[in-house]
Every structure is written in structure tokens, then in C-alpha cells.
Amino acid sequence: MAALRQLWAAVRLLLVMTVLLGLGYPAVITLAAQAFPTQVNGSLLKTADGRVVGSALIGQQFEGPQWFQSRPSTSDYAGTTSGGSNLSPVSAAATEAIAERRAALVAANPNAVGPIPDDALTASASGLDPHISPAYARWQVPRVAAARQLSATALEQLIGAATERAPLGFLGQDGVNVAKLNLMLATQ
Amino acid sequence: MTPALSAGLTIGTIAAVLAIIHVPLGSWLYRVFTSPKHTRVERLVYRLVGVNPEVEQRWSVYLLAVLAFSTVSIIGLWLLILLQGFLPFSQGRSMNVDTAFNAAVSFVTNTNWQSYAGEAGAGYLVQAIGLTVQNFLSAGVGLAVAIAVVRGLAREGTDRLGNFWVDLVRGTLRVLLPLAAVAAIMLVAGGVIQNLTEPTTITSLTGGDQVIQGGLVASQEAIKELGTNGGGFFNANSAHPFENPNGWTNLLEILLLLAIPSALPYTYGRMVGDRRQGAAMVSVMAVLGFGAMATMMWLESVGSMEGKEQRFGPIWSAIFASATTGTSTGAVNSLHESFQPLAGGVALLNMMLGELSPGGVGTGLYSMLVMVVLAVFIAGLMVGRTPEFLGKSIGSREVTLAALAMLIAPVLVLLGTGVALLLPVSAGALSTTGPHGLSEMLYAFTSAANNNGSAFAGLSADQPFLNIALAFCMLLGRFVPIAAMLALAGGLASQQRRPVTAGTMPTHTASFAGLLIAVILILAGLTYFPSLALGSIAEALS
Numbered sequence: 237m238a239a240l241r242q243l244w245a246a247v248r249l250l251l252v253m254t255v256l257l258g259l260g261y262p263a264v265i266t267l268a269a270q271a272f273p274t275q276v277n278g279s280l281l282k283t284a285d286g287r288v289v290g291s292a293l294i295g296q297q298f299e300g301p302q303w304f305q306s307r308p309s310t311s312d313y314a315g316t317t318s319g320g321s322n323l324s325p326v327s328a329a330a331t332e333a334i335a336e337r338r339a340a341l342v343a344a345n346p347n348a349v350g351p352i353p354d355d356a357l358t359a360s361a362s363g364l365d366p367h368i369s370p371a372y373a374r375w376q377v378p379r380v381a382a383a384r385q386l387s388a389t390a391l392e393q394l395i396g397a398a399t400e401r402a403p404l405g406f407l408g409q410d411g412v413n414v415a416k417l418n419l420m421l422a423t424q
Numbered sequence: 425m426t427p428a429l430s431a432g433l434t435i436g437t438i439a440a441v442l443a444i445i446h447v448p449l450g451s452w453l454y455r456v457f458t459s460p461k462h463t464r465v466e467r468l469v470y471r472l473v474g475v476n477p478e479v480e481q482r483w484s485v486y487l488l489a490v491l492a493f494s495t496v497s498i499i500g501l502w503l504l505i506l507l508q509g510f511l512p513f514s515q516g517r518s519m520n521v522d523t524a525f526n527a528a529v530s531f532v533t534n535t536n537w538q539s540y541a542g543e544a545g546a547g548y549l550v551q552a553i554g555l556t557v558q559n560f561l562s563a564g565v566g567l568a569v570a571i572a573v574v575r576g577l578a579r580e581g582t583d584r585l586g587n588f589w590v591d592l593v594r595g596t597l598r599v600l601l602p603l604a605a606v607a608a609i610m611l612v613a614g615g616v617i618q619n620l621t622e623p624t625t626i627t628s629l630t631g632g633d634q635v636i637q638g639g640l641v642a643s644q645e646a647i648k649e650l651g652t653n654g655g656g657f658f659n660a661n662s663a664h665p666f667e668n669p670n671g672w673t674n675l676l677e678i679l680l681l682l683a684i685p686s687a688l689p690y691t692y693g694r695m696v697g698d699r700r701q702g703a704a705m706v707s708v709m710a711v712l713g714f715g716a717m718a719t720m721m722w723l724e725s726v727g728s729m730e731g732k733e734q735r736f737g738p739i740w741s742a743i744f745a746s747a748t749t750g751t752s753t754g755a756v757n758s759l760h761e762s763f764q765p766l767a768g769g770v771a772l773l774n775m776m777l778g779e780l781s782p783g784g785v786g787t788g789l790y791s792m793l794v795m796v797v798l799a800v801f802i803a804g805l806m807v808g809r810t811p812e813f814l815g816k817s818i819g820s821r822e823v824t825l826a827a828l829a830m831l832i833a834p835v836l837v838l839l840g841t842g843v844a845l846l847l848p849v850s851a852g853a854l855s856t857t858g859p860h861g862l863s864e865m866l867y868a869f870t871s872a873a874n875n876n877g878s879a880f881a882g883l884s885a886d887q888p889f890l891n892i893a894l895a896f897c898m899l900l901g902r903f904v905p906i907a908a909m910l911a912l913a914g915g916l917a918s919q920q921r922r923p924v925t926a927g928t929m930p931t932h933t934a935s936f937a938g939l940l941i942a943v944i945l946i947l948a949g950l951t952y953f954p955s956l957a958l959g960s961i962a963e964a965l966s
């Protein structure tokens with residue numbers, strides 16, 4: 237009897253709470269969040285004529301020497317399912333993947349200067365990393381400059397404009413937003 | 425900025441914020457659970473539910489209410505997930521029967537292990553009225569149990585521990601809901617999405633296709649961290665830019681998941697009428713928590729970016745990983761499986777210690793009290809006195825119950841891992857062989873039995889055997905300690921408090937705190953060292 241009474245109270249409380257917390261709370265948050273219209277809808281990136289070409293928060297695949305390229309992604313930035321490689325960094329499979337990427341990058345960037353930054357060789361956690369390190373962006377400059385007939389200085393300036401700094405200088409790392417950078421390149 | 429300075433500022437920031445908020449938050453929790461008044465909304469809820477809020481329960485009835493509520497929640501959530509195809513806002517998403525069972529158990533036990541991918545398994549409606557609701561309620565249940573256990577220590581000569589329905593409703597509506605609402609808006613300001621737009625395919629600059637996801641993410645994300653739940657809206661969890669877009673939101677999420685567990689020792693000190701007890705407990709949590717955090721940061725400072733996001737980098741990935749495994753959260757902003765072997769080992773060890781630094785919402789406090797009882801008992805044996813804790817004698821009943829609460833997780837972890845590795849059906853789920861493969865399975869069972877929810881996610885966990893075995897571990901890992909601790913508290917409440925004498929061993933001193941740390945490390949060390957040696961340590965040495 238005692239158990240039945242508790243079960244019946246449990247059913248009723250779950251229903252009441254589902255209404256309050258499952259419908260009421262998200263609805264109130266959704267309404268209040270309209271104070272931030274860009275953010276609620278995914279910080280969409282648009283071209284000058286208003287066409288949506290992505291999100292400032294979600295990385296994209298860019299192919300071709302004339303574009304700055306994003307980090308490796310196990311899902312090729314499809315956006316349907318996020319995730320990464322789950323490889324141990326000391327495993328043979330990870331070493332092999334890094335060697336392959338290194339070879340491909342060296343072949344595609346004959347004029348690049350200096351060592352290849354680690355973020356260029358490793359897959360991100362989400363597969364949707366919107367950023368590359370400033371070092372990797374600069375490393376790609378000779379290739380993009382040659383493909384677009386632009387000066388390295390002009391590209392460095394764009395990289396500076398697309399760099400998102402770590403808050404307070406230490407809450408994370410600086411990153412260059414690749415989609416924003418390429419959008420600037422495209423509209424130049 | 426040099427890496428050492430950055431690391432120092434990082435830990436300093438988290439420590440400073442927690443130091444500032446734990447007293448006001450702890451006092452607030454104290455008032456919420458000791459006030460005789462009910463709000464108007466609460467009275468209405470009690471009327472709708474049909475409970476009398478003035479009637480207090482014995483430990484056995486309190487436990488019965490916990491079990492009844494959790495059973496109803498599991499069945500309700502399981503059905504909701506299975507029926508989502510017939511409901512609106514399901515985005516065509518679905519789960520298998522066993523996957524849905526695993527998910528239902530997982531969210532109700534505050535584990536939030538996910539063998540499904542959010543983008544494929546759970547539509548907007550299920551995430552809101554199923555998963556978000558359980559994110560609140562499973563945290564509320566943990567909080568209620570912790571408060572009832574502390575009442576057992578604080579009271580004397582009574583067999584009553586409080587009213588579960590009142591504790592659950594108050595913790596949820598007065599603490600979790602307002603804090604989550606503020607946090608959700610802050611997350612939106614930082615870039616977390618909150619919409620009902622269907623996932624949309626866009627054409628990128630270079631002509632490629634990409635799906636931009638939608639969903640009520642911020643409202644779920646806030647309580648996911650605050651309630652130490654950890655189940656991601658998306659598969660990549662807090663590594664997904666829509667769940668955790670930048671350094672600010674990352675800091676906020678880390679602070680949210682540490683906030684309530686860090687404040688509860690203060691509440692405990694107030695309730696037992698001796699704040700020094702809470703101070704000793706919170707310092708033990710801080711030593712364990714910041715110790716693990718600093719160790720992981722150091723191990724990850726080699727700087728591999730595999731499985732990490734550029735905006736967080738190795739340091740803030742290590743901090744998040746340490747905070748999420750030291751609590752029962754299990755949210756991740758990086759892939760734990762891609763950490764350096766020993767850093768992954770520290771994440772495992774954090775969970776193996778029983779998630780005490782500072783633990784989950786409520787669970788951290790009562791799990792730490794288990795260790796305190798054991799430490800008092802061991803100290804009593806060493807000096808040859810009857811063990812006493814807060815004037816209550818710790819006899820064979822108390823020690824048996826505490827030992828049961830402490831031993832259930834290692835039994836589930838070691839037996840479960842062993843059996844799963846021997847059976848071809850589950851051993852085939854490993855993504856790799858050797859020490860790393862062992863760690864993958866060990867991590868899964870450790871995470872489930874300790875109600876954490878993070879994973880070495882290379883494991884293909886979405887298969888009937890693992891779904892059911894891990895659900896079983898989550899259930900026993902959650903409810904055996906709850907039952908044991910409520911029984912323990914019920915016994916202690918009915919004892920009269922003995923006066924403090926020169927022979928009473930104080931439990932608020934630095935030496936007792938040191939003993940408590942030693943007991944925690946030695947118990948976990950003896951239990952788990954062989955499995956860590958064969959997994960993480962062997963991988964690091966090879």
C-alpha cells in the first residue's frame with residue numbers, strides 16, 4: 237500500500253514537473269533569448285547579398301589552394317553527426333594519420349615556411365572546429381597568396397581581422413575563424 | 425603569456441570564483457532545506473501531487489519514495505523515447521529499444537552515458553520534455569538524498585529524515601531552476617543556440633553542402649552542467665561549438681558543474697551545527713580536485729591537439745576533463761580517449777575515487793560522508809577507541825552500510841570489465857587492442873558504475889549487451905549507495921548524541937583531513953591499481 241501511494245505520487249509529480257521544466261522553462265528561455273537574435277539562430281554568416289553560407293561557429297571544409305583550409309575533421313564538416321577520431325595520440329594509427337596529412341600538406345604547400353603546426357595535423361574533438369591556430373593560418377599564406385595573386389601583407393591583415401582572441405588572454409587559445417577569413421577573401 | 429603563468433591564472437580563477445560563491449550558495453541551500461515555509465507554487469504542486477508536505481518520513485519510506493520516483497521516471501522516459509516518432513518535433517530521430525532503455529536509465533541516474541548520438545537519436549521534444557526534465561530531477565534527487573543523510577547526522581532521538589517530495593521540489597524549484605535560467609541566458613549571449621528550426625542544409629562559399637543544426641540547446645546545456653548531468657545535446661557534447669562556443673562559455677560551464685557540489689559541504693557544516701566540519705570536507709575535496717587538475721594540465725602540456733578544439737587547447741581541455749570526472753558530470757569539451765595515456769588515467773582515477781572532488785550534486789556530499797565514516801572507523805581501530813562521528817557511535821551496522829556503499833562501484837567495474845572483455849559480443853566493440861583497448865572498456869564500466877557518463881568514445885557502445893550491462897551498472901551504482909546511506913542516516917538519527925570528551929577524536933582538524941585523503945587514495949589504490957597498471961600505465965610505458 238505504502239509503495240503504491242508513493243508510486244502514484246511519483247507519477248503525478250513527474251507529470252507536473254514535465255510541464256514546468258520540460259515545457260515552461262524552455263519556452264521562457266526561448267522567449268528571453270530573443271534578446272540575442274543572432275546567437276539563438278546559430279550566428280549565421282551571410283554574404284553581402286544576404287545568402288547564408290554557414291555559421292561563424294561551425295567550421296567548414298575548404299578545398300583548393302585559394303582558400304584557407306580548416307583542421308582535419310573525421311566527418312569532413314558535414315554537420316550531421318559531430319565527433320572526432322578517439323585515437324590515442326601515442327597509437328600507430330594516429331602516427332600514421334599524421335604522417336599522411338603531413339605529406340599532403342607539404343605537397344600542397346611547396347613554399348610554406350617553418351614547421352607544420354600541430355592543429356593542422358590532428359582531427360578536432362567536434363569535427364566542426366571553426367578555428368585554426370594563427371600559426372597555421374600564417375603557414376598557409378604563401379600558397380593562398382600565390383593562388384590569388386595577393387600580397388602576403390594583405391593576407392596577414394585579413395588573418396588579424398579574423399583572429400578571435402582568448403578571453404582575458406588565458407581563457408582558452410587564440411584562433412583564426414576560417415569561414416570568416418575566407419568570406420573576407422571572397423568579398424575582397 | 426608563458427604557459428606556466430597561464431596555467432596558474434587558470435587554476436587561480438576557478439579556485440577564486442568557487443571560494444567566493446561557496447559560502448552564499450551554501451547558506452542559500454541551508455535555508456532552502458531548513459525553512460518551515462512553503463511557497464505558493466510549491467503548495468500548489470503538493471496539492472496536485474497529493475502529498476502532505478508537513479509529514480516527515482522514516483528512512484525506509486524516504487528510500488521507497490526515491491525508488492518509486494526513479495522507477496516511474498525511467499519507464500516514462502523510456503516510453504517517451506520509443507514513442508517519439510509519433511510526436512511532433514522528433515526530426516525523424518529514433519533509438520533502438522535497448523538504446524532507449526540505456527538512455528532512460530542513464531538520464532534518471534544522473535549518469536548521462538550516451539550510446540546514441542544526439543543528432544540521430546533524440547529530437548527536440550525528447551530533449552526538452554524528457555532529457556532536460558531528468559537533468560533537473562536526477563540532480564534534485566541526489567540533492568534530496570544528501571540533505572536527508574545530513575539530517576541523520578544532525579538530529580538525535582528521531583526516526584524521521586524529512587519528506588522526499590518536499591526536498592525534491594524545493595531543490596529543483598528554488599535552487600536548480602533559477603540558477604539554470606540565468607545560466608541559460610548567459611550561454612545564449614555567448615553563442616549557444618536556442619531555437620526550434622529544423623536542421624538546415626546550406627551551401628557554403630565553395631559550393632559544398634553543410635547541415636546547420638537547431639534545437640533548444642541553451643536551456644538544456646545550463647542544467648546539464650549545473651546538475652552535474654553531462655549528456656550532450658549533440659554527439660560531441662561540450663566540444664560542439666553550438667554547446668560551448670568560446671572561452672567564456674567554457675569557463676561558465678566548468679564553474680556551473682563545480683558550483684553546487686563545492687557549496688554543499690558548507691551547507692552540511694551549517695546543518696550539523698559545526699562549520700569546521702564542512703571546512704575540513706571542502707578542503708579535502710579541493711586537495712583532490714586541484715591536485716588532479718594540476719596533474720592533468722601538466723601531463724597534457726606536451727600539447728597534442730588530437731581530439732581537442734583550437735579555442736580551448738590542451739590546458740582548458742585538461743581542466744574540463746578533470747572537473748567533469750571529479751564531479752559526476754561526464755560532459756566533455758575534448759576527447760578523453762585522445763588524451764596522453766596517463767592523463768586519461770587520471771580521468772579514470774578521478775571517477776574511481778568515487779567522484780569526490782567535489783562530486784556530483786548531492787552525490788559528492790554523501791559519497792564523501794561514506795569515506796568519513798570509514799576513516800573514523802579505521803582511526804578508531806588504530807587508537808583502540810569506540811569510533812564516534814559527531815557524537816554518534818559508528819558500530820558494525822554503520823560500517824557495514826558504509827562499506828557496502830563504497831564497494832558496490834569497484835565490484836561492478838572490475839567484474840563488469842572482466843566479463844565484457846571475455847565475451848566476444850562486447851570485446852568486439854573495442855576500437856583497438858592492447859592496454860588502450862583495456863582502458864576503453866574499463867572506462868565504460870567505471871563511468872557507468874560511478875554515474876559519470878563520460879567515455880573513451882572509440883568504444884562502439886550501442887549494442888544490446890553493453891547497453892543492458894551498463895544500464896545495470898548505472899542502476900546499482902546509483903541506488904545501492906543511496907539505500908545504504910539512507911539506512912545509515914536513519915540509524916544515526918535515532919541515536920542520542922554523546923558528549924564530547926577528551927577521548928573524542930575530532931573530525932574537523934587538518935590531521936583528520938589528511939587521514940581522510942589517505943583512506944580515499946589507499947582504498948581506491950588497492951582496488952584499482954592493477955587495472956590502471958595494465959591499462960593507462962602500461963600504455964604510457966610502451
